[in-house]
Amino acid sequence: MSTASSSAAEAAYTRLAREYLDWYLEANPTRATSLGFHQHDARLPDVSAAALARKSKALQDWLTRLDALDRAALAGDSAVDVRVLEYAIRADLAELEEQRPWENNPGFYVGLIASSLSNLSSREFAPVAERMHSLRSRMAHIPAVLGAAKANLRGVPKLWARLSHRDARGIASYLRGDLPRAMEAQGFARVDASEREAFTAAREEAAQHLESFATWLEQEVLPRADGDFRLGRERFEKKLALEEHVTLSADQLRDINERSIREYKAWVAREAAKVDPKKTPEQVMAELVKDHPTADQLIPTARAQLVELQRFVRERNILTLPSDRLPTVRETPPYARLGFASMDTPGPFETKATEAFYNITPAESGWTPEQRAQHLTYFNRAGLLGISVHEAIPGHFVQLLYESKIPTDVRKVFSPTSVVEGWAHYTEQMMVDEGLGDGDPRIRLGQLRRALQRHARWYAALALHVYGEPLEAVAKRYAEIAYFEPFPALREVERGTSNPTYLYYAVGRMQILKLREDYRRHLEAQGQPFVLKDFHDRFLRLGLPVSLARGVLIPGDTAPSLE
Structure with missing residues (x-):
């Protein structure tokens, strides 16, 4: 040419x-x-x-x-x-x-x-x-x-x-x-x-x-009102393909997810037995959420976690941190208290208001003691650590630090959610794999609980939009998969009616895990060592859908991004 x-x-x-x-x-x-x-x-x-x-x-x-x-x-x-x-x-x-x-x-x-x-x-x-x-x-x-x-x-x-x-x-x-x-x-x-x-x-x-x-x-x-929220198989598969670059059929996605749920449930059982072999996994999970900071210790605890996570990432060579910056940990502003926690980062082209805020929603003063207690269970110690990983280090906040390194404006504007949320969700598992928590089974259980929540969303998306299952039945199984109470499970499933591809958390995590292992094999076949830090640095700089990142990291790659 x-x-x-x-x-x-x-x-x-x-x-x-x-x-x-x-x-x-x-x-x-x-x-x-x-x-x-x-x-x-x-x-x-x-x-x-x-x-x-x-x-x-x-x-x-x-x-x-x-x-x-x-x-x-x-x-x-x-x-x-x-x-x-x-x-x-x-x-x-x-x-x-x-x-x-x-x-x-x-x-x-x-x-x-x-x-x-x-x-x-x-x-x-x-x-x-x-x-x-x-x-x-x-x-x-x-x-x-x-x-x-x-x-x-x-x-x-x-x-x-x-x-x-x-x-x-x-x-x-x-x-x-x-x-x-x-x-x-x-x-x-x-x-x-x-x-x-x-x-x-x-x-x-x-x-x-x-x-x-x-x-x-x-x-x-x-x-x-008599409309139907269900997308149907064809529109669901097309939406996922165009928005997340995932071209598997709904049946393939269902099989992958059901297999993953079984594997994670078995993993939960093994870890729960380490905590208390006399109790069921459900009982151990229920006890886990009762250990949480007091309301006035939430923000200080999260701040301390960020310092520790920053140190851990550097000492374990997880990835390169482009700066010493940390996000500001604060109570979620009153006008934004729709969820438990979030990372408020500037857009990739923002030049003035470049602060990043790690928001934690406090218990409201007008709540009953029971409501306040239930709210705090979400911030159980294992859970809050995982939230800090996901939202801040090395999750969304680190993605912010890498935005300036992504080479093109097109990628900055049109980054798929399966990359953004997939990366943050991937880091939850990766950090525990790399030793965060020093092998404490409660830390692993916290991570597994969040993983199963994302697989429950995966199940709900398909059940609602492809297989036509009743909303109430979907909410019931969601609660069983994710160790949720009925009311929050129903809220999660209602979200899925208008956010049909919210399986992108777990899909993204699984794609990144597969890419990492395939990249490892590619390097080893060429006699080169695999270095986790180098993989993370390269992946974050690309800013690409995983299916396209594969072709850059593994030239000539034709393997599926998920199977």
Whole structure:
């Protein structure tokens, strides 16, 4: 192949990729803010049926341009990235035209509004007055978004109508309470009085629109909600292939997961017997969660864990830590207390608000003693250590430290969830394998419990969307797999109705484990030593779906990424 042909193909791809990213950011202003691009902070997308049809046509046009490229002439990063870009475009198109959440899920609109407000208030990337102006502008677009929802929605599943009704009222409450508190903590009082008054009026008007929408859902949608949330086999398999680059059939995925559940359950039994051979694994697991820090020791305990994890990673040569930075450990802000713990990292293109926050949700003062006690069981000592691994070191926070080393913008924007969550979940097992916990079976049991929770999600995704099992029956088996109580198991399964590929945690972990072993064999066949640290460093720098990372790390590889 001539150098001229290769250079022309590279130039054509580079231009297309840059133009597509510019279009993508304009078409998805809320995502642009989260990524760290702020030229669209004052906008919400047009989600009317006509606008979505135009977006679908635009995506088809981008695919036509992509198909016209001379892919055979591409080399290096471009040869890999062109596939990442193609799958990202096809995934967006499939969501618009086939999955159609804009037509059957009120949460599509409610979630858009929630994220558009929270990503302007949670990070101080600009002066508070500037972000208040953007927030006011986005609030002014809320009626258009909700009007589009009323015009577009049909065939809504009853569960989604109920959850969206709850969430719409929750955003109204957020607008009246948590949002002004967040702004006050960031210097709201120093803003001009007229601007403060305008912002307050805009908040109240937006809250009233959300409450009106919630009433509409309750009175008009919920009584007639008769839709089906299930994707079905074909759409499920296509979604997983395009979004996570996993092309196995649903039946293959089910067999892999059931085998893994059996193996992990047997592993639990062996470890539980080391703790107390007279008790069942379920009894040992129940006892495990009772050993937790007190409420006022949660944050200090997590801070101490981060220092220890940083030391452990360096002493055991787990991977290269690009800096000595540690995330700030804090209580989850009141407006974001939807889960137990999270890592709030800046987008890969953020240049100003670059702090990272490890959020831990405290027990609320208004809870009963029993509720507070149950909440703290999630932070049992083995569990909290695993959470710190997953969220911070060497999980999501270390991924943040490596973002600047990922070579292309396409990979930074379109990194699959199976890589992001798969890596963090992989580190939970890998760290214990490498000696974290000094062989304490309780530490291993904590890790296994979290692994089985992810395999329960895998089971639920397939059971709900492919095999048509009743939601209540799925929740019952979820509880059995994950050692969960019935109520949280039901909540997890309800999440799976609208997040059908949330098997990406365990799928990603298993893909990385397989890649690691195949890479080891590849090196050893060439007479080269395998070094865990080098594998981790190379993998994190790639920022690629595991199926594509295999071809870079193992040239000529044709093996499946999961089997």
